[in-house]
Amino acid sequence: MNCPACGRKLSELKTGVIVLDVCQRGCGGVWFDAQELAKVNQASPAGKPPLAEILREISVVVDEARVRKCIRCRGAKLERKLFSLGTGVIMDCCPKCAGIWLDFGELDTIRIETNPPERPGRKVVPPRAPAKSIPINFAVIQHVQSLRVKL
Numbered sequence: 434m435n436c437p438a439c440g441r442k443l444s445e446l447k448t449g450v451i452v453l454d455v456c457q458r459g460c461g462g463v464w465f466d467a468q469e470l471a472k473v474n475q476a477s478p479a480g481k482p483p484l485a486e487i488l489r490e491i492s493v494v495v496d497e498a499r500v501r502k503c504i505r506c507r508g509a510k511l512e513r514k515l516f517s518l519g520t521g522v523i524m525d526c527c528p529k530c531a532g533i534w535l536d537f538g539e540l541d542t543i544r545i546e547t548n549p550p551e552r553p554g555r556k557v558v559p560p561r562a563p564a565k566s567i568p569i570n571f572a573v574i575q576h577v578q579s580l581r582v583k584l
Contacts, residue, residue, distance in 0.1 A: 437501035437511060437525065437534050438462045439493050446486060448473055454504065461489030461537030464504055470533050473540075474547055489537045501534060503527040520546050 434443045434454060441459035445452050451472055454464040465473070503509040511525035511534060520542045525534040535543075 434504045436460060436462060437464075437504060438495045438499070438536060441493070443504065455487050458488050458490050460493050460495045461487050462495075463487065463535050463540060465533045465535070466505070467531035470535075470540075470543075474544060487537070495536065501525050503530065503532060504534075505530045505532055516543055517546060 435441065436443055436456040436459055439456060439460040439462075441456055443454040443464065444457045446455045446457070447453075449472075451469050453469065453473070456462045501511040503511055506527055506529040509527050509529045511527055513523050514526050516522040516524050516539075520539075522535070522539045522542050524539070526532070
């Protein structure tokens with residue numbers, strides 16, 4: 434099978450029990466069969482990227498305007514769909530088999546949104562008692578002003 438983005442030969446990469454098709458030493462894209470994206474996203478721990486073994490060749494240029502075709506369904510064109518507004522990731526989806534093509538780095542962006550790192554808990558500080566107020570009268574104000582004049 435060839436990469437739908439750059440045309441290079443895809444290789445298999447096992448992550449857990451799932452075998453993915455990746456463009457190793459090419460554009461670095463990944464093909465997910467139906468439901469595999471959700472499984473990969475849930476299976477790997479939050480701090481560890483699930484597909485860190487993918488090597489991308491910087492010299493490989495991907496034409497974004499190129500019509501991409503499904504690697505499973507003969508002749509089916511992939512439809513571009515927005516994953517979510519928060520990520521800005523545009524996935525290439527097959528309308529027949531529900532497979533998904535993600536370009537290099539898009540899985541990391543999706544994981545950041547769907548598995549956000551834990552935020553540290555807030556420390557609640559009890560309110561302080563108000564300071565005791567000192568009654569000020571006119572004599573005290575005159576005394577303070579006289580001290581300022583002497584300096």
